[in-house]
Amino acid sequence: MKSLLLASVFSFQVALPSFAQEVSDERIKALVAEALRENPELILEALQALEERQAEAQAATATAVLANERDTLERDPNAPVLGNLEGDITVVEFFDYNCPYCKRAMPEVDALLAEDGNIRLVMREWPILSEGSAFAARAALASRKQGKYAELHNALMGMRGKVEADTVLRVAGEIGLDLDRLKADMQAPEIDEHIATSMRLAEALGFNGTPSFVVGDQLVPGFVEKAQLSEIVTSVRASE
Incomplete structure (x- = not known):
């Protein structure tokens, strides 16, 4: 009424x-x-109705993105892959090296990979927090050419405090990367492409922060514990 x-x-x-x-x-x-x-409660009702319509529209958009961008999300050759490269389930993670929740999530994800040896983990570098984040993402992606992505990724995620350009280079040197080559490789066009694609996909999926995960057709924004991720993986695996 x-x-x-x-x-x-x-x-x-x-x-x-x-x-x-x-x-x-x-x-x-x-x-x-x-x-x-x-x-006055009519204002709240109107706002709730608006939020519901916006959520429905975003869900429809995300469904279309998952259908149309599946190969880009899961099989982009320009994205690093950890875990089992031939795994039957793909988990896509959007992250930032300066995100404290991403750092909290890393041991949870590592525990999942250790428990379930049939997961592909696609890494989408999404540097949204600072210039240091962007530098770290570019360095990590460039380190693939020297075969040290996993080492640099883990080292940067394990750092305390803010990740900046000088600390990235220091850590890169400590794990044996050729810094001159790394700096040159950081300017490669495929680095720009990876980051731009991450930005585009994250926005289209409605993610507004890191970490964010995609598992099958399920979107998982924010920090998540291993048990919850494991349940999602089991559910997606059973539906395929």
Whole structure:
């Protein structure tokens, strides 16, 4: 009944054009304000309805992205893969080296990979927090050419404090990377492409922070423990 009242107040100008022409804008505003004063909960109802429509639209968009971008998400040759390269289930992780929740999630993900040896973990570098994050992502991606992505990734994720350019280079040197070659490889166009693709996919899927995961058709935003990830993997595996 209240929703009907609100709809009537907002729509009567359209429904009764001849009457509306005789009513001033000020009077219309006064009628609306009066209805809201008498029924303030209508504002909450309208906002909830708007949020529901937005959530439905985002879910539909995400479903379309998962259908149309599956190969890019799971089989992009320009994205590093950890775990079992031939695994039957693919987990895609969007992350940032300066994200504390990503660092908390890393041992959870590692435990999952240790427990389930049939998982492919696709790494989507998504540096959104700082310039240091962007430098670290570029260095990690460039380290693939020297065969040390996993080593640098783990070392950067294990760092305490903020990750900056100088600390990235220090850690890279400590694990045996050729720094001159690394710096040159960081400027390669495929590095730009990987990061741009991560940005595009994350936005299309409705992710607004790191870490975020994709497992099959399930989107998992935010920090997640190993047990929950394992349940999701089991569910997706059973549905395929």
